[in-house]
Amino acid sequence: MEKTILPTKEMLDEALIRRHTRPVFDAMAAAHVGIAGLGGLGSNIAVMLTRLGVGHLVLADFDQVDLSNLNRQHYMLTHVGMDKTKALAQQLYQINPYIDLTLYKEKITAQNAPHxxxxxxxxxxxxxxxxxKAALVNSILDQEPGKKLVAASGLAGYGSANDIKTHRVMKNLYLCGDNESGIEDGLCLMAPRAALCAAHQANMVLRLILGIDQP
Known part of the structure; x- marks a missing residue:
C-alpha cells in the first residue's frame, strides 16, 4: 500500500490563503470556537469550521457513537462504540492535522460550561x-456576557429547507432553525435538515469571526 505523505502546515495554509484571502485566513486561524454537543449539529459544525481553517476548537460531549447516530451525524461504522470526542477528532485531523483541538468527554451543565x-x-x-439547551444558553449569557452564542431550535422532520433561518435574538445570542419542529412533537431527526441547520450555525460563526454581527 502506498504511504500517504502529509502536506506541511505551510502548504495547507497557503492553499486556504489562496481561497479565502490572507485577512480571512488570519481571522480564522486565530479564532477559538466551542461546540457543545457532537451529534447531528455539532459533528457537522466541527467539520465545516475545520474546513474554514478555524485554528482552535473546543469539543465537548459525554456520549459514544451509536448505530442510531449514523442517519445524520458525521460518523462512520468504524466509529461505533468510540467516544464522540475521539471519533470526531480523528476525522478533523484528516482534514487538518495541525488544528488545535481540546476535547472534553463530560456532560455539559450550567455549572461546568463556563469553565x-x-x-x-x-x-x-x-x-x-x-x-x-436552555441551561447552556442561560449559563453562558449570565456568567460570560462577552461571549457570543450560536444556538439552534427547530430542525426535525421533513419540512422545507427554506424554513431554516438564522435570527439574532439579542446582542450576543443567535438562533438557527425553524423555531418550531422538534423531537418532542414526534418528528424524527434526519440528515438534510440537521446539516442545513449546522451549516447555518457554522456560517454565523464565520460571520462573527469576521466582525459581521448580523445574520
Whole structure:
C-alpha cells in the first residue's frame, strides 16, 4: 500500500490563503470556537469550521457513537462504540492535522460550561434536549456576557429547507432553525435538515469571526 505523505502546515495554509484571502485566513486561524454537543449539529459544525481553517476548537460531549447516530451525524461504522470526542477528532485531523483541538468527554451543565468554554469567543449550542439547551444558553449569557452564542431550535422532520433561518435574538445570542419542529412533537431527526441547520450555525460563526454581527 502506498504511504500517504502529509502536506506541511505551510502548504495547507497557503492553499486556504489562496481561497479565502490572507485577512480571512488570519481571522480564522486565530479564532477559538466551542461546540457543545457532537451529534447531528455539532459533528457537522466541527467539520465545516475545520474546513474554514478555524485554528482552535473546543469539543465537548459525554456520549459514544451509536448505530442510531449514523442517519445524520458525521460518523462512520468504524466509529461505533468510540467516544464522540475521539471519533470526531480523528476525522478533523484528516482534514487538518495541525488544528488545535481540546476535547472534553463530560456532560455539559450550567455549572461546568463556563469553565469548559473559557478560552472560546464563540460557542455553538448543539444539543437535542430542550432543557440542556436552555441551561447552556442561560449559563453562558449570565456568567460570560462577552461571549457570543450560536444556538439552534427547530430542525426535525421533513419540512422545507427554506424554513431554516438564522435570527439574532439579542446582542450576543443567535438562533438557527425553524423555531418550531422538534423531537418532542414526534418528528424524527434526519440528515438534510440537521446539516442545513449546522451549516447555518457554522456560517454565523464565520460571520462573527469576521466582525459581521448580523445574520
Amino acid at each position: 469548559i468554554f473559557k478560552s472560546c469567543e464563540i460557542i455553538c449550542e448543539a444539543f437535542d434536549d430542550p432543557d440542556a
